[in-house]
Amino acid sequence: MQIGQRYRINGIVQGVGFRPFVYHIAVDNRLTGDVCNAEEGVLINVYGRREDIENFDRTLRSHSPTFAVIDQIDCVTVPYISKTNSKFWTVFEMPIKTLFFRFLPILQFVQNAGAR
Numbered sequence: 001m002q003i004g005q006r007y008r009i010n011g012i013v014q015g016v017g018f019r020p021f022v023y024h025i026a027v028d029n030r031l032t033g034d035v036c037n038a039e040e041g042v043l044i045n046v047y048g049r050r051e052d053i054e055n056f057d058r059t060l061r062s063h064s065p066t067f068a069v070i071d072q073i074d075c076v077t078v079p080y081i082s083k084t085n086s087k088f089w090t091v092f093e094m095p096i097k098t099l100f101f102r103f104l105p106i107l108q109f110v111q112n113a114g115a116r
Helices: 018-028 050-062 096-114
Strands: 002-012 032-038 041-049 069-078 088-091
Touching: 002 050, 018 032, 018 041, 018 050, 041 050, 050 069
Parallel strands: 032 088
Antiparallel strands: 002 041, 002 069, 032 041
């Protein structure tokens, strides 16, 4: 049976090789979907056979990159999405909202320095 799962991983999972790790275990389990940075961690969508997603889940929970620290894993079942010639994608762009809030203090500093 084909299913979909959405994972939200919180913790130290950005900048430590977590997305490439997810990519490899998804591909090893013949899953499609995507992985991308989220505001407080990583968001993963996987689609495929139930057995393959269960193997993916076990590996995700039992192994991780050396410097990754997983604080929380939330997982929900989502509708299966079938795509012809689908692959698993790693999305490297950071959400605009996250970029804005990360750089806001720098922008404020620059603005204040220019006002002197």
